[in-house]
Amino acid sequence: MDLRYIDKKDENRKVVKVKDVSIGDGDIVIIAGPCSVEDAEMILKTSRFVKGLGAVLLRGGAFKPRTSPYAFQGLKNEGLTYLKNASEATGMPVVSEVMDPRDVEFIYDYVDMFQIGSRNMQNFSLLREVGKTNKPILLKRGMAATIEDFLMAAEYIAYEGNDNIVLCERGIRTFENYTRNTLDITAVPILKQLCKLPVIVDPSHGTGRRDLVLPMSLASLAAGADGVMIEVHPVPEEALSDSEQSLSFEEFEQVSKRIMAVKSCFSDIRGI
Numbered sequence: 596m597d598l599r600y601i602d603k604k605d606e607n608r609k610v611v612k613v614k615d616v617s618i619g620d621g622d623i624v625i626i627a628g629p630c631s632v633e634d635a636e637m638i639l640k641t642s643r644f645v646k647g648l649g650a651v652l653l654r655g656g657a658f659k660p661r662t663s664p665y666a667f668q669g670l671k672n673e674g675l676t677y678l679k680n681a682s683e684a685t686g687m688p689v690v691s692e693v694m695d696p697r698d699v700e701f702i703y704d705y706v707d708m709f710q711i712g713s714r715n716m717q718n719f720s721l722l723r724e725v726g727k728t729n730k731p732i733l734l735k736r737g738m739a740a741t742i743e744d745f746l747m748a749a750e751y752i753a754y755e756g757n758d759n760i761v762l763c764e765r766g767i768r769t770f771e772n773y774t775r776n777t778l779d780i781t782a783v784p785i786l787k788q789l790c791k792l793p794v795i796v797d798p799s800h801g802t803g804r805r806d807l808v809l810p811m812s813l814a815s816l817a818a819g820a821d822g823v824m825i826e827v828h829p830v831p832e833e834a835l836s837d838s839e840q841s842l843s844f845e846e847f848e849q850v851s852k853r854i855m856a857v858k859s860c861f862s863d864i865r866g867i
């Protein structure tokens with residue numbers, strides 16, 4: 596595999612900084628927030644709650660890549676304003692998806708990290724465009740992408756000059772339909788063997804089921820992941836997207852407490 600900018604040349608792993616948050620330094624990070632920003636109040640409330648439980652980065656989609664054009668598409672510019680306001684109120688950096696190369700410049704001022712979603716993992720013009728910025732990137736694995744496809748997508752970004760990339764395993768499509776996707780936990784140690792970038796796991800999209808978020812978070816961390824990204828909503832049953840996989844505040848509290856409790860047990864796996 597021809598990796599030139601993200602390869603593991605030496606033992607120094609890349610630590611990606613998102614404002615004052617470090618990803619890949621050996622500590623475990625929790626990224627949490629709703630699938631979509633739905634209004635000003637819910638994002639602020641969620642931000643305050645997850646921060647209180649140890650989450651260090653707030654997530655929330657304003658531009659949503661939905662399967663159906665008739666499904667909620669996100670609040671777009673308005674959503675970004677709500678997200679930025681929540682970030683300023685709580686001091687949490689934010690990550691949000693950019694779907695179109697033409698939006699990169701505009702979204703740049705609202706987010707601390709760009710998310711490239713699964714459906715756009717091989718949108719090469721988008722990869723090049725975010726690669727020209729100095730903003731950290733959360734690159735999600737395409738749902739039918741091999742490890743090589745995934746790493747090559749990251750290489751496109753880094754080739755343009757930006758190697759502040761965090762890889763996110765979020766499940767792949769297989770014949771199994773008991774879960775929304777099949778979470779490929781083997782990708783975690785493999786990606787870490789092959790490149791210098793931090794690797795996190797999204798057990799929410801990876802399973803599509805809220806009851807599987809806790810076990811899959813723990814499994815990911817045991818496999819060496821640098822963190823997890825979890826969808827949380829004040830009233831999951833009423834969420835405008837990804838209702839089935841979103842945790843309530845109470846559920847997130849249980850999950851984050853368990854993660855914090857076992858954190859130190861996994862430190863040798865991540866080399867600290």
Ligand code: PEP
Nearest residue numbers: 630712713714735765800
């Ligand atoms: C998301 O994070 O809300 C999302 C749309 O994820 P993915 O691109 O992994 O489906």
Ligand code: MN
Nearest residue numbers: 630826836837
């Ligand atoms: Mn989602």
